[in-house]
Amino acid sequence: MFDNLQDKLDRAFKVLKGQGNITEINVAETIKEIRKALLDADVNYKTAKAFTDDVKQKALGENVLNSISPGQLLTKIMNDELTQLMGGSVTELEIGKNPTVILIAGLNGAGKTTFTGKLAKYLKEKRGKKPLLVAGDVYRPAAIDQLEVLAQQVDVPVYTNRDSNDPIAIAEEGVAEAKKNGYNVVIVDTAGRLAIDEALMNEITAVKEATQPHEILFVVDSMTGQDAVNTAKTFNDRLDFTGVVLTKLDGDTRGGAALSIKSVVNKPIKFIGTGEKMEALDVFYPDRMASRILGMGDVVSLVERAQQQFDEKEAAALQKKIRKNKFDFNDFVSQIQQIKKMGNMKDLMGMIPGVGKAIKDVDIDDDAFKPIEAIVGSMTPFERENPDAIDQKRRMRIAKGSGTDINDVNKLMKQFNDMRKMMKQFSNPAAAAKMMRGMPRTPFGK
Structure with missing residues (x-):
C-alpha cells in the first residue's frame, strides 16, 4: 500500500540526514523532493503545494532539540500534516435513526456491490445492527444475483424486485420493507453511473429524494488516483x-486519491477496502494511515484485526492444551486460518513498525501457507492429533501425498516442535520469567 510514495518520501528525508540543524536551504531542498513525491503519487497539484508550504512553514518555525535530528523533526511534522490532510480524526457512520437509510453511489466497477456486502457484515457484527440490503441496480446483468450471493455470505437479508425496472420504486419498497419487519439499517445498492450521464445522475438524485438517506457513501476505486478525486467532486x-x-487500497502504490480527496471535496473518508474478502473493510483512521505512509507502521490496526479473529473460549481451550503439551497440527492449522482471515500478508507485515520498509522489495505471496496446509492435509487424523508419532516412514508418505519434498516435511516438523516447546515454556509464568532473566541486558537496561 502506497509503496512508491513511501520510497520517494524516504529519499526526500535523506536530504536532512546528517544535518545538524534545519536551515532555509536544506528544508527548501527537502520540501521540493516531498512535493515531487506527492505529484508523482497523483496528488492534486493545489493540495500538494498547500501541504508542502504548511510543512515548510512549520519546520522553519521549530527549534531542533539536541535529542532529535532534523530528519526526525520533519517526519513528526509530516505525520501531523498528513493526518490533517486526510481528515484529522476518524468519522464514523451516523446510524442512530431507526431505520437508518444508507445510499451507495459511484462509478461502474468501483466495487459498490461488494462494499455493500462488506458494510452489512460490519454493521451486523461490529455495530450490533440488523441490516437489510436493497438491490437497486436494475441495469447491470447479474447485479441482483451478485448482491444475493454476498448477502448469503454475510447472512443478511436482501430485498429484490425482479419484475421492476424502476430503481426509485425499488428503493422506496426496500425502506418500507425494513420498517415493516424491524430492520434498523437499510443499505441501498445502486447502479454504476458516469457523472456525464445526465439521465442516470437525475435518477440517483431522485432515489435520494425518495428515500431521504441519512448517509450517502461515494464508492471510488483508489487506484484511479486524480480521476477519482475529480469524479468525487462532480458527484458531490x-x-x-x-x-x-x-476501495482496492491494498493495490494502490501511489496514494493520490487518499491524500487529495478530503481537501478537494471536503468530505471525510469513512471506509477503506483492503481486499476481496468480506472481512477486508476498515474504518479509515487518518493518523494511522499517515504513520503507514511514513513507514512507521500501524500496530493498533494490526491488533484490532487480530482481535476480530480472537475467540476467548477457543483461546482458553488452546491454552490448556499448550500447558499439557497437547498442541497438535489441528490447532496449528486453525491458527494459520485465523491469520489468513486478517488480510493480505504483506499489508499485515507493513503494519509492524520498521518491517514495511524492510520488505518493500520482497514478494510475499498470500499462498505462502499452501505448502504447509498441503503437508498437514496429507496427515491422517491420528497423525495430526499425535505429532510425536510421525516417524521417518510416515514423513516420507506425507511428503509424497502432499507433493512436497521430504526436506520440507522435516523442516516443518522441526519448526512445529520448536514452536511447541517455546509455547509450553511461555505458558508457565515462572518458567517465562526465568527465561527473561536469562536474556542479555539491553544497553539501556540497569
Missing part, C-alpha cells in the same frame, strides 16, 4: 454525499 455537487469509501 449533485448528491452532497456524507462520506467517501476508497
